[in-house]
Amino acid sequence: MVAERLRLEKALRADGDLKLVAYMMAGHPNRKRSIEVGKRLAGSGIAALEVGIPHSDPLADGPVIQRAGQAALANGMTVEGALEVAKAVATEGVPVVLMTYINPVLQHDPRKFAAESAQAGVAGVIVPDLPIEEAEPVAGWLRAASLDTIFMVAPTTPPDRMATICSHSSGFVYCVTVTGITGVRKELPEGMSDLFAEVKKHTPLPVAAGFGISRQEHMKALRGKLDAAVVGSAIVDEIERGGDGVALVRELLKACR
Amino acid sequence: MNRAALTHPVDGRFGAFGGQYVPETLMSALHELEDMWHEAKADPQFQLELAGHRRAFIGRPTPIYAATRLSEQFGGTHIHFKREDLCHTGAHKLNNAVGQALLAIRMGKRRIIAETGAGQHGVATATVCARFGLDCTVYMGTEDMRRQSMNVRRMKLLGAEVVEVKSGSKTLKDATTEAIRDWVTNVRTTHYIIGSVVGPHPYPEMVRDLQRVIGDEAREQYLSLDGKLPDVVVACVGGGSNAIGIFTAFIDDRDVALVGVEAAGKGIRTGQHAASLVGGRPGVLHGSYTYVLQDGDGQILPTHSISAGLDYPGVGPEHAFLRDIERVEYVGVTDQEALAAFKLLTAMPSRNWPISISSATRNEIRSCRVVAMAGSSLFSPRTRGFAVTSRGPL
Numbered sequence: 001m002v003a004e005r006l007r008l009e010k011a012l013r014a015d016g017d018l019k020l021v022a023y024m025m026a027g028h029p030n031r032k033r034s035i036e037v038g039k040r041l042a043g044s045g046i047a048a049l050e051v052g053i054p055h056s057d058p059l060a061d062g063p064v065i066q067r068a069g070q071a072a073l074a075n076g077m078t079v080e081g082a083l084e085v086a087k088a089v090a091t092e093g094v095p096v097v098l099m100t101y102i103n104p105v106l107q108h109d110p111r112k113f114a115a116e117s118a119q120a121g122v123a124g125v126i127v128p129d130l131p132i133e134e135a136e137p138v139a140g141w142l143r144a145a146s147l148d149t150i151f152m153v154a155p156t157t158p159p160d161r162m163a164t165i166c167s168h169s170s171g172f173v174y175c176v177t178v179t180g181i182t183g184v185r186k187e188l189p190e191g192m193s194d195l196f197a198e199v200k201k202h203t204p205l206p207v208a209a210g211f212g213i214s215r216q217e218h219m220k221a222l223r224g225k226l227d228a229a230v231v232g233s234a235i236v237d238e239i240e241r242g243g244d245g246v247a248l249v250r251e252l253l254k255a256c257r
Numbered sequence: 258m259n260r261a262a263l264t265h266p267v268d269g270r271f272g273a274f275g276g277q278y279v280p281e282t283l284m285s286a287l288h289e290l291e292d293m294w295h296e297a298k299a300d301p302q303f304q305l306e307l308a309g310h311r312r313a314f315i316g317r318p319t320p321i322y323a324a325t326r327l328s329e330q331f332g333g334t335h336i337h338f339k340r341e342d343l344c345h346t347g348a349h350k351l352n353n354a355v356g357q358a359l360l361a362i363r364m365g366k367r368r369i370i371a372e373t374g375a376g377q378h379g380v381a382t383a384t385v386c387a388r389f390g391l392d393c394t395v396y397m398g399t400e401d402m403r404r405q406s407m408n409v410r411r412m413k414l415l416g417a418e419v420v421e422v423k424s425g426s427k428t429l430k431d432a433t434t435e436a437i438r439d440w441v442t443n444v445r446t447t448h449y450i451i452g453s454v455v456g457p458h459p460y461p462e463m464v465r466d467l468q469r470v471i472g473d474e475a476r477e478q479y480l481s482l483d484g485k486l487p488d489v490v491v492a493c494v495g496g497g498s499n500a501i502g503i504f505t506a507f508i509d510d511r512d513v514a515l516v517g518v519e520a521a522g523k524g525i526r527t528g529q530h531a532a533s534l535v536g537g538r539p540g541v542l543h544g545s546y547t548y549v550l551q552d553g554d555g556q557i558l559p560t561h562s563i564s565a566g567l568d569y570p571g572v573g574p575e576h577a578f579l580r581d582i583e584r585v586e587y588v589g590v591t592d593q594e595a596l597a598a599f600k601l602l603t604a605m606p607s608r609n610w611p612i613s614i615s616s617a618t619r620n621e622i623r624s625c626r627v628v629a630m631a632g633s634s635l636f637s638p639r640t641r642g643f644a645v646t647s648r649g650p651l
């Protein structure tokens with residue numbers, strides 16, 4: 001399967017609404033169940049699905065996603081296995097974005113990783129510990145395989161740097177809402193709107209907010225300010241409890257329109 | 258060998274190693290840290306202040322000690338120890354902690370975080386925080402809190418909060434991961450005093466700059482003692498800060514062999530060790546591209562060493578570079594060998610040496626081509642260039 005150009009960009013662009021991106025961890029709680037959950041999430045009305053590839057030392061993740069990763073690794077999940085999960089889920093037609101750390105990609109071989117991701121029908125890749133300074137040659141391999149390279153901007157990113165990060169990005173720009181790691185938060189930080197407005201100035205791409213987003217109020221606060229919201233820990237938490245996150249997604253989607 | 262690459266990492270790298278593999282949230286803090294460090298380093302006022310604290314607070318210069326009875330046991334050798342264990346708080350760790358605390362104050366950051374394995378770096382950091390009135394939080398794995406409980410008590414007495422890290426292998430790697438997560442969250446108010454020459458640029462360079470005082474002193478001390486340079490300098494390598502500290506002064510002395518000793522645990526073949534340079538492959542850990550103990554999928558492996566201070570699956574990127582250009586030879590010493598050396602050293606000058614010191618010494622005794630080192634020590638065959646390959650069983 002060859003990634004269709006502009007898939008992510010089209011899927012994530014707001015159209016009077018707020019798009020929702022769901023996150024799940026490949027192999028959590030186990031391989032079979034994560035494929036089931038992924039397919040259900042794909043059919044729940046989301047615009048894209050992020051599939052995490054577990055890493056032993058996830059610097060950007062909070063306890064919920066860290067635990068999910070450890071459980072997935074304990075149950076034998078590998079990079080190869082995660083690509084298979086992504087492939088199975090991608091058949092549902094919702095764009096799939098892989099999220100992992102740089103070392104699994106390096107050890108798998110970035111060229112091979114890019115080619116296999118494209119073959120699995122993946123649309124783009126996010127590597128949170130790969131800032132633009134370190135991006136090449138990995139990002140080059142991803143682009144060569146027609147994969148979108150999604151880079152992150154943070155509340156601590158100065159404006160001139162934001163422009164550079166946006167210019168390295170394709171598909172969408174990931175805007176980290178909080179100075180911190182992933183994990184459910186009650187309230188999103190004040191000043192968030194200024195951050196979104198600043199990012200929007202630097203890119204024609206859709207902008208998605210992520211980290212801490214879990215409630216209907218968050219959706220309402222984000223709608224109209226940017227294109228999409230990524231919901232991670234809240235869904236992973238439901239999966240950990242034996243659920244699939246679909247009810248939560250439907251609930252949140254009500255506040256997105 | 259590219260000398261410039263040794264002292265000045267180019268684009269944050271020593272050869273291919275180093276870099277800044279961290280979340281975007283930290284990038285501006287790392288850029289600020291790099292600028293502030295270069296500014297402070299060039300500021301005579303800062304250097305004066307640092308020199309004052311080195312003298313009066315740390316207790317520098319630390320002596321170089323001729324281990325004459327030990328040397329007799331290995332006829333034909335002159336073993337000297339650079340006595341970093343005599344630094345205030347008992348290890349070289351304070352050299353780094355004092356410098357970084359001064360820098361944090363200069364940056365207006367009053368909250369300090371640190372990771373610790375053996376507890377030495379935690380104690381050093383807690384001590385400087387008490388000295389300068391800074392808030393201090395130390396991350397430490399459950400397993401290390403158990404085996405180094407004395408140091409946990411010391412940190413608490415010094416007013417630090419010790420946060421138990423229960424994830425992963427519950428040791429230094431996990432404590433470091435947790436400290437980085439804290440830093441990502443509190444980066445605007447917090448300075449992370451990393452305890453070794455590891456982590457993203459500029460840490461490996463900055464910690465090296467602060468630890469090189471060990472070798473600068475040792476080289477001069479040895480010269481005035483012996484009129485010439487030692488043949489070999491040996492140091493143990495956990496993250497590699499004491500080793501870089503003593504090696505740096507000797508890097509250009511091509512006749513001085515440098516040996517880094519890693520913790521081979523139960524033996525490299527068993528997989529239960531902490532010898533990243535001897536038994537690992539290049540990869541990314543804690544923000545830096547370096548030699549890492551990992552599986553084929555890039556997952557970081559659990560480590561084992563009897564020495565809590567060496568029990569770490571990565572190593573400073575400058576060591577990775579020094580290994581690849583073959584300026585330093587890295588070898589492994591097992592738990593058993595380290596314990597034997599520990600007993601030998603303890604029986605000799607009736608003093609308790611931290612196990613990380615005897616790890617280093619043990620190797621040199623085994624191969625006898627080494628000059629010594631403790632925390633950092635120097636040891637020299639009587640005749641220059643004289644090398645004995647084996648001294649038989651101890």
Ligand SMILES: Cc1ncc(COP(=O)(O)O)c(C=O)c1O
Pocket residue numbers: 347348349350374375376377378452453454493494495496497498499500565566567611613614632
């Ligand atoms: C006395 C001593 N030596 C060595 C080490 C290892 O660290 P490094 O390799 O950075 O010197 C430690 C770490 O705690 C230590 O306390």
